[in-house]
Amino acid sequence: MSARWKSIVVTVLLAAVASGAGAWAGVNWTAKRHEPASLHEIVHRRLDLTAEQTNRIDAIEEDFAVRRAPLEAQLRQANRRLAAAIAANEGNSAEVQASVDEFHDAMGALQKATIAHAFEMRGVLGPDQARAFDAAVADALLQDSR
Structure with missing residues (x-):
């Protein structure tokens, strides 16, 4: 695999991990924010x-x-x-x-x-x-x- 393709794959993987982490954090923050005591x-x-x-x-x-x-x-x-x-x-x-x-x-x-x-x-x-x-x-x- 060429260096260019490796760079693209790494970028896609990092973007997927970052978006998943962001979605998870957003859902947890929203749930905690709206959950009544x-x-x-x-x-x-x-x-x-x-x-x-x-x-x-x-x-x-x-x-x-x-x-x-x-x-x-x-x-x-x-x-x-x-x-x-x-x-x-x-x-x-x-x-x-x-x-x-x-x-x-x-x-x-x-x-x-x-x-x-x-x-x-x-x-x-x-x-x-x-x-x-x-x-x-x-x-x-x-x-x-x-």
Whole structure:
């Protein structure tokens, strides 16, 4: 292979590697930039909690994990029933609509429990922490609407 062809091959390979690395970095940067903070991250990493607050919030989180598990199971079951109803019916039947309603009820119950959990944790915070918490939660909720 001549020196000219070697130079062309090396240039093409370097361009491919550079474009792949650039694409990977861009995707990762965009994903991290748009990923809202979790409630756990907001409370434990962004607020300066006292040891007592940390203990109380840890207990609240453990309690919520126990309450959340059956709500998530109910949501998964409703989703399976919805999938079965769609597979068994042609079109938007009464059975499909009933399954959609069941799914929405399960999703709503989980969302209400999650909001109650957030307010329960907020009750442990001091006034300045609560303001920071509210702002971070509002920002996280608004991420999807941007």
